[in-house]
Amino acid sequence: xxxxxxxxxxxxxxxxxxxxxTAKNSVLTASASQSVDVSANVSCESAPVTPDxxxxxxxxxxxKRREWKSRIMAGIITAAFVIAMIPLVSVLWTTIAxxxxxxxxxxxxYNMSGVIGGMPTPSGGHGGIEHAIIGTxxxxxxxxxxxxxxxxxxxxYLVEYARGSKIAKAISLLVNVMSGIPSIVAGLxxxxxxTILLGPGVSNGFEGSVALSILMIPTVVNSSVxxxxxxxxxxxxxxxxxxxxxxRTIIKVVLRTALPGIISGVVLAIARVIGETAPxxxxxxxxxxxxxxxxxxxxxxxxVFVYQEYSKMSVTCPPSAGSECVxxxxxxxxxxxxxxxxxxxxxxxxxxxxxQRLFSVEAK
Amino acid sequence: xxxxxxxxHLNVYYGDFLAVQDVxxxxxxxxxxxxxxxxxxxxxxxxxxxxxxxxxxxxxxVEGKVLLDGHDLYGKDVDPVAVRRDVGMVFQxxxxxxxxxxxxxxxxxxxxxxxxxxKSDADELVEWALRGANLWNEVKDRLDKPxxxxxxxxxxxxxxxxxxxxxxxxxxxxxxxxALDPISTLAVEDLINELKRDYTIVIVTHNMQQAARVADYTxxxxxxxxxxxxxxxxxxxxxxxxxxxxNEEAERYISGRFG
Amino acid sequence: xxxxxxxDRAEKDMGVxxxxxxxDAKNEPDAxxxxxxxxxxxxxxxxxxxxxLGAVVLFLLLRAWPIFxxxxxxxxxxFTSLSxxxxxxxLQYVGPLIFGTVVIAALALVIAFFVAVGVALFINFYAPxxxxxxxxxxxxxxxxxxxxIYGLWxxxxxxPAMYPFWNWVSMHLGWIxxxxxxxxxxxxxxASAAVILAIMIMPIITxxxxxxxxxxxxxxxxxxxxxxxxxxxxxxxxxxxxxxxGMVSASMLALGRAxxxxxxxxxxxxxxxxxxxxxxQASKSQTIAANIAAQYPEADSLGxxxxxxxxxxxxxxxxxxxxxxxxxxxxxxxx
Numbered sequence: 041x042x043x044x045x046x047x048x049x050x051x052x053x054x055x056x057x058x059x060x061x062t063a064k065n066s067v068l069t070a071s072a073s074q075s076v077d078v079s080a081n082v083s084c085e086s087a088p089v090t091p092d093x094x095x096x097x098x099x100x101x102x103x104k105r106r107e108w109k110s111r112i113m114a115g116i117i118t119a120a121f122v123i124a125m126i127p128l129v130s131v132l133w134t135t136i137a138x139x140x141x142x143x144x145x146x147x148x149x150y151n152m153s154g155v156i157g158g159m160p161t162p163s164g165g166h167g168g169i170e171h172a173i174i175g176t177x178x179x180x181x182x183x184x185x186x187x188x189x190x191x192x193x194x195x196x197y198l199v200e201y202a203r204g205s206k207i208a209k210a211i212s213l214l215v216n217v218m219s220g221i222p223s224i225v226a227g228l229x230x231x232x233x234x235t236i237l238l239g240p241g242v243s244n245g246f247e248g249s250v251a252l253s254i255l256m257i258p259t260v261v262n263s264s265v266x267x268x269x270x271x272x273x274x275x276x277x278x279x280x281x282x283x284x285x286x287x288r289t290i291i292k293v294v295l296r297t298a299l300p301g302i303i304s305g306v307v308l309a310i311a312r313v314i315g316e317t318a319p320x321x322x323x324x325x326x327x328x329x330x331x332x333x334x335x336x337x338x339x340x341x342x343x344v345f346v347y348q349e350y351s352k353m354s355v356t357c358p359p360s361a362g363s364e365c366v367x368x369x370x371x372x373x374x375x376x377x378x379x380x381x382x383x384x385x386x387x388x389x390x391x392x393x394x395x396q397r398l399f400s401v402e403a404k
Numbered sequence: 405x406x407x408x409x410x411x412x413h414l415n416v417y418y419g420d421f422l423a424v425q426d427v428x429x430x431x432x433x434x435x436x437x438x439x440x441x442x443x444x445x446x447x448x449x450x451x452x453x454x455x456x457x458x459x460x461x462x463x464x465x466v467e468g469k470v471l472l473d474g475h476d477l478y479g480k481d482v483d484p485v486a487v488r489r490d491v492g493m494v495f496q497x498x499x500x501x502x503x504x505x506x507x508x509x510x511x512x513x514x515x516x517x518x519x520x521x522x523k524s525d526a527d528e529l530v531e532w533a534l535r536g537a538n539l540w541n542e543v544k545d546r547l548d549k550p551x552x553x554x555x556x557x558x559x560x561x562x563x564x565x566x567x568x569x570x571x572x573x574x575x576x577x578x579x580x581x582x583a584l585d586p587i588s589t590l591a592v593e594d595l596i597n598e599l600k601r602d603y604t605i606v607i608v609t610h611n612m613q614q615a616a617r618v619a620d621y622t623x624x625x626x627x628x629x630x631x632x633x634x635x636x637x638x639x640x641x642x643x644x645x646x647x648x649x650x651n652e653e654a655e656r657y658i659s660g661r662f663g
Numbered sequence: 664x665x666x667x668x669x670x671d672r673a674e675k676d677m678g679v680x681x682x683x684x685x686x687d688a689k690n691e692p693d694a695x696x697x698x699x700x701x702x703x704x705x706x707x708x709x710x711x712x713x714x715x716l717g718a719v720v721l722f723l724l725l726r727a728w729p730i731f732x733x734x735x736x737x738x739x740x741x742f743t744s745l746s747x748x749x750x751x752x753x754l755q756y757v758g759p760l761i762f763g764t765v766v767i768a769a770l771a772l773v774i775a776f777f778v779a780v781g782v783a784l785f786i787n788f789y790a791p792x793x794x795x796x797x798x799x800x801x802x803x804x805x806x807x808x809x810x811x812i813y814g815l816w817x818x819x820x821x822x823p824a825m826y827p828f829w830n831w832v833s834m835h836l837g838w839i840x841x842x843x844x845x846x847x848x849x850x851x852x853x854a855s856a857a858v859i860l861a862i863m864i865m866p867i868i869t870x871x872x873x874x875x876x877x878x879x880x881x882x883x884x885x886x887x888x889x890x891x892x893x894x895x896x897x898x899x900x901x902x903x904x905x906x907x908x909g910m911v912s913a914s915m916l917a918l919g920r921a922x923x924x925x926x927x928x929x930x931x932x933x934x935x936x937x938x939x940x941x942x943x944q945a946s947k948s949q950t951i952a953a954n955i956a957a958q959y960p961e962a963d964s965l966g967x968x969x970x971x972x973x974x975x976x977x978x979x980x981x982x983x984x985x986x987x988x989x990x991x992x993x994x995x996x997x998x
Binding site: 455457460462485486488489492493495497499500501502503504512513516517563566567570 | 791792880882883884885886887888889890891892893896900901904905907
């Protein structure tokens with residue numbers, strides 16, 4: 041208790057009596073008798089002086105302001121949510137509403153060969169995405185075949201062999217760097233790799249697979265590492281204690297336990313790269329016919345198809361063509377292909393999360 | 405000074421489930437009242453209804469009255485935030501704000517009420533609250549260090565300091581010592597004895613010795629069977645409760661025959 | 664007791680019985696060589712990450728090299744044709760592109776960040792629990808929608824729909840240089856591109872922010888409420904400080920995505936090569952990624968080298984941004 045504060049005590053009572061609210065200057069409320077009382081009771085410490093709580097007390101207007109602020113923030117946050125939902129709902133809704141117009145079996149079963157302007161093809165449709173679906177499946181499968189073994193083995197190395205070591209830290213850092221590579225740069229890399237090694241003008245589906253695997257590997261590594269970490273150590277020790285070798289332990293115990301999680305991670309990684317457009321634009325290319333060979337010749341993929349049809353925008357119909365010619369057919373095809381793409385991505389996501397969910401239930 | 409609390413015909417529901425049935429209880433001002441009873445009998449639930457903290461559990465609601473000095477906490481225009489300003493709470497596990505220093509933890513409640521506090525006022529309040537919580541001597545040299553850096557017992561006393569710094573009328577304590585070692589427990593119990601001069605204290609405890617040591621009155625909660633609602637079985641001053649209980653269930657519980 | 668059950672489990676999982684253990688013991692040397700091979704394979708794949716990353720940099724450098732090493736007259740001609748006569752050297756060419764990339768991505772982040780944090784707070788603290796779970800799925804699914812679809816929607820739906828708004832902004836806020844009119848119609852502008860990017864990265868920030876916010880210790884929330892905090896004060900006192908570093912690092916990762924985003928920008932933005940701050944006017948800016956994708960089909964060999972060189976610059980920018988994000992995460996994690 042400082043001396044000058046003691047000196048204030050006499051004035052304190054006056055100030056408090058006159059107005060609790062305005063007593064802003066440093067005053068003490070403890071009357072002399074109270075402080076004696078306190079010091080008598082508190083055994084080991086020197087007397088604490090009860091501060092004047094009236095000066096900390098909130099005024100009514102402040103309380104109202106706080107309450108209002110809380111309500112306003114609740115309003116703002118709800119508004120943010122609504123604002124965010126508008127475009128997102130709109131994306132889904134327009135894609136579905138505009139996509140179903142041209143989405144039929146014919147659209148799925150035919151490619152774009154023989155499509156002239158807005159005129160219907162002999163099969164009765166207006167061209168389709170058969171070639172793009174095949175291209176997407178093959179290119180993505182190629183990316184999967186490259187990324188999953190590498191990504192998984194890398195994760196095994198990080199968790200099972202080099203856990204916590206300097207090499208592991210360095211590799212994790214590189215994986216993170218890799219996951220930040222923009223997709224267009226991955227496309228440029230695959231393009232450079234193939235043109236330098238195989239000569240200029242090379243363009244095939246596998247080139248696209250390489251580009252996509254650059255994007256996919258870090259995702260697979262990260263999700264697998266997470267899943268391997270979840271496997272309890274006692275399980276490994278139990279296996280070692282039975283005299284099982286390390287590789288067998290990893291394959292039969294660790295991987296088997298973590299398998300659902302790893303699969304779900306892979307599915308989500310596929311869902312991510314299957315919609316990539318830019319890297320495929322410059323690697324796998326674009327053709328109107330169906331190409332089954334991943335390793336030779338250009339290959340159309342669904343996202344690239346969407347983009348190409350969008351770029352065409354519309355076709356001109358000669359006056360003689362009549363009502364059969366649909367001038368807005370490219371953008372209609374773009375929406376229909378977009379709907380197929382969204383459906384594939386969403387289904388893959390649902391599958392991935394379903395596996396994840398079943399796994400977490402099992403873990404309990 | 406503390407205020408008295410009167411609980412009248414209190415029912416607590418979680419959704420459709422009646423968790424606690426018809427509690428009538430008079431809690432005296434400036435006394436320590438302990439809630440004891442077997443697990444699941446609703447003593448923590450009742451405690452939380454005294455400052456409307458149960459409302460953050462989705463679906464929880466009450467019927468009946470809780471009167472703080474005659475004013476119904478569940479009255480129509482009563483803001484739960486205002487209730488919690490008058491009724492402080494200390495939890496089972498110490499929970500200092502991890503991003504704040506010791507000093508800021510103590511000031512957290514006051515800062516909500518009043519943003520412009522002079523440094524000298526704040527210093528004074530911090531010292532008072534920490535002294536009140538018997539923590540001042542241990543932390544006065546490191547007030548700007550994070551609160552989570554303290555030991556478990558110190559953290560719990562910091563939380564008590566934080567609760568008393570807003571100068572509530574009533575202090576609720578939900579098993580404040582259950583996570584503490586015996587020495588810290590003693591420190592907190594000493595503190596409770598000192599605090600009752602200024603506050604009405606309600607403490608939930610599993611430890612009957614603790615109830616006997618700190619409480620002036622003891623309320624024994626019980627439940628007939630698992631899945632049945634809990635209720636207040638017996639309420640008496642602590643001496644009666646532990647030496648000469650007029651209730652068979654309470655006597656069985658206290659003598660350790662069940663629970 | 665638990666130990667025993669885990670042994671059982673391990674045994675069951677492996678299908679290993681006493682017999683096979685003996686078999687293993689008999690084939691000791693064989694098993695060990697398997698072990699070695701497996702170890703080497705894992706190490707090899709780990710090292711492959713390093714090789715792949717090295718290859719990315721190496722091949723990009725190799726393929727970009729001609730534009731720096733080639734005869735000056737030729738390279739100048741390339742930049743002149745790529746930029747429509749606005750630039751004659753690499754720095755002159757890449758400068759406005761960097762500017763456009765950074766401005767659009769930063770603008771997108773500013774828009775997305777506040778909305779995303781709002782949504783994350785809504786899911787965690789305001790929505791009923793069951794609604795929150797559904798919204799979590801919705802946000803995850805939205806993060807998965809391919810960028811080409813956002814581009815398609817942005818170009819055909821959003822851009823026309825936003826003209827009245829931008830026009831209003833340019834009329835009433837035109838005195839701010841950024842909003843100087845006349846607003847382009849259709850508004851294929853920096854502002855529209857930023858909005859579409861914001862919509863794309865919003866789910867990314869939201870999903871990370873909501874995961875971190877959900878981990879806010881419940882005890883701290885209760886402590887804040889018990890001190891008489893209002894709901895907002897509880898959030899400000901506990902959730903926001905707890906999640907701060909995580910949310911900043913999430914937005915840095917999202918910024919990395921926005922910087923590298925190609926399709927949506929290419930499909931929405933009318934490109935230009937200036938250092939203009941007029942966000943509502945068309946043909947002012949272009950991003951590196953969109954520029955590569957747009958120019959690539961028509962570029963000759965040397966032109967592609969130039970584009971790849973700009974791609975390397977983009978790589979470096981995103982690398983730095985991601986590195987900062989990881990740093991922040993680590994610091995936050997240390998707590």
